[in-house]
Amino acid sequence: MRRHIRGIGIDVVDVKRFARFLDRNHAWLYRIFSGHEIARCEAARNRVERYAVRFAAKESVVKALETISMFDFLDKYSWADIEVQVDDLGKPQVVLHGVLRERVRADGIDGVEVSLSHSATIAMAQVILVGTELRKPRECGDVHR
Numbered sequence: 025m026r027r028h029i030r031g032i033g034i035d036v037v038d039v040k041r042f043a044r045f046l047d048r049n050h051a052w053l054y055r056i057f058s059g060h061e062i063a064r065c066e067a068a069r070n071r072v073e074r075y076a077v078r079f080a081a082k083e084s085v086v087k088a089l090e091t092i093s094m095f096d097f098l099d100k101y102s103w104a105d106i107e108v109q110v111d112d113l114g115k116p117q118v119v120l121h122g123v124l125r126e127r128v129r130a131d132g133i134d135g136v137e138v139s140l141s142h143s144a145t146i147a148m149a150q151v152i153l154v155g156t157e158l159r160k161p162r163e164c165g166d167v168h169r
């Protein structure tokens with residue numbers, strides 16, 4: 025079956041700013057990241073870079089999803105429901121969980137492609153959502169105000 029691009033998202037996180045955020049809001053670590061993500065990040069020398077790039081991936085997914093906004097993560101959904109897992113080669117993949125997963129599936133989206141990159145100062149992620157259903161294309165000049 026043909027698969028179509030259903031959305032794209034990109035996000036950049038300032039690593040030093042994110043380090044300050046984590047220092048001041050330690051409890052948030054467990055609200056934003058899954059146990060799997062925490063284990064992967066804590067095992068690394070550059071742990072904050074890795075947390076930052078995973079947060080960039082989560083924000084990229086939300087940007088790519090047209091029907092969900094950042095505010096929905098205050099009550100409806102959990103940031104930990106957007107999880108970055110890595111395979112044996114270190115290649116990342118995004119796995120969705122819970123109500124968010126159901127919502128995204130109901131919108132006809134069945135896959136998330138992701139790419140991550142980070143340095144001591146910048147962490148960035150890009151995602152592409154894919155699905156079997158074709159989205160109605162936006163027409164030129166169809167700008168929402």
Ligand SMILES: CC(C)(COP(=O)(O)OP(=O)(O)OC[C@H]1O[C@@H](n2cnc3c(N)ncnc32)[C@H](O)[C@@H]1OP(=O)(O)O)[C@@H](O)C(=O)NCCC(=O)NCCS
Binds near residue numbers: 110
């Ligand atoms: C992947 C690779 C290019 C990373 O480049 P880098 O400039 O050192 O680091 P970047 O900050 O740009 O990217 C790091 C991120 O790339 C991702 N990554 C790692 N291996 C990857 C792979 N094989 N494919 C795609 N992405 C990968 C990870 O998410 C990593 O972040 P994390 O360690 O926090 O999970 C480098 O590690 C590499 O060459 N690895 C070997 C490639 C490989 O295994 N290829 C297999 C095919 S034969």
